[in-house]
Amino acid sequence: MDKALKPPSEVASGNLHQGHDHPGRGRIGLFAQLMFVLIALGLLVFFRDRAQFHTLGIVFVSIVLEALPFMLLGSLFGGLIEVFISRETITRWLPERRWWTIFVGAGIGILFPVCECAIVPVVKRLLHKGVPLSAAIAFLLGGPIVNPLVAASTAVAYFADWSIVVHRMILGYLIAVVIGLLMGLIFTRTKAVRAEVYINQFEGNAASTANHARSPSAGEKAVLAVSHAAGDFFDIGRFLVIGAFIAALLQTLVPRQLFAAAVSTPALSILLMMFMAVALNLCSEADAFVAASFRSSLVPYSAQLAFMVLGPMLDLKLILMYLKVFRLRAIAALTVFTFTAVYFSMVLVQGW
């Protein structure tokens, strides 16, 4: 266990100023975020009496309100992992270069049922603690699908049609395993994970507080864990907000009828439903209700399944949240691999 710890206030304020991999890119990012704030406030000032603005505002706020508790919880789990679970313990449980860790990672959601908003801060801390990249990615993709709460909500939405529940769980698991494996083969940890996640900050802390000789008490560690969580939330929370806003904008402007229009061409229908999953940013515990609503429009089974498998793995808010964990190239690869894997799996399901 790490013995020398930085005071929580410094941890939280340190997180305030976590840098970007590249200073120039960081400035562009900040500028983009500033523009986002100005546009969002501009819409509020100039269009607040329009019906479309009301839809935008309601959808935006409700996505954030629904996701925020999960994100806070995920941040807390991340903080607890950071402080209470040592690197050695993690390496003992999930050693590097062991292929079976991917299978464990993809299925861990059964024991640790979290939605996709909670999982990003947890994965960030797990990577920091030395969990193998492939296992962490398998958990990131599989966790929000392969879990009992999602299975239950899918069963309710589809009136206890257990075949779709089983298909969703199995395909979610397999795709998470394949992508985890692929990412592990292509990327090393340093090439995939952002520097501030990869570098063990505690080691830095130890150097800066070398005069703290005694082990911290359980209470001090608990406060530190909460402070880490608070810092993570302050740092990653903005991506949830931006993603939710873009999703709300798309929900307001793009009619759903458009996605149901290609029912006669299953391959196109799958593709459209996948784009919709990315755009809507629905919680994995609620998306089955929206998918089920497309049954009456004769949207193919495979396209409904594509919507439910891709959404928890990849949507706008998740892609933005990944920015705090992975490097751009890794996010691009993860996005392309996941999208392609889901698409071809669903084409196979359609053919079968």
Next chain:
Amino acid sequence: MKEKFKRPAAILTACLPALIYIIWLHAFYWLLEGGRYTALLQPKLWPLLILALILLLAFSAAFISQFTLKTRVALHAGAWIKAAILILPVVYLWTVYDQSLGADAFANRFLNTGQSVSIKAAGLKEIPSQAFSGNPTTLLDLILYPETFDGQRVAIEGMVYRGTPVDNSSFKLFRFVVACCAADALPFSIQVKTATAENFPNDAWVRVEGLFELAAINDKPVSSILAEKIMPMPAPPPEKRYLFF
């Protein structure tokens, strides 16, 4: 002079996370008070909001208890932008709270399932003279259990949606049904047929009393109400506007 200004600004920057947690804490408390959150979320989700409240309280306490003026934080634009982004949903919450999803969202989300049928002439004559309870049922009941209500007189409340071209003798009565939050709200609607021309505009809240009919068109069950009486009604408070699964 510059230094004099710099230090309080730096301290304020260092305090930003606590400020954000406290603002969100207040927002969650406000939503829980009197069940306001049901204007946006499924009522069963209250434990989640309590959880968020507790966690935000813990985050604020941990931050404040450890905060020291010795904390060295530069005046950093990034921290202010992060804070502004995190506050944005709260600003929107207080701006749109009184509003709800309406005809605009209905048109966007409605997937034509064949509910609309042509108007049957003289349909009102067929209304059986059954005892009328006066209690409104919900669109969800009518759509999920149509057989139960087939041929029954019903009273139902909802919003008006008139498609284009406008047909004065029929409209869709709709409500949104929420699974988790308003983002996943599904529009449930029923065709209301009237003997006389009505001109209730889009988004108007009305109470419709009449005969519920379940017919098969192209082997698809299609439900409608032959309206006997349509009365305008005030919009319910925001927390009563949606139905929930």
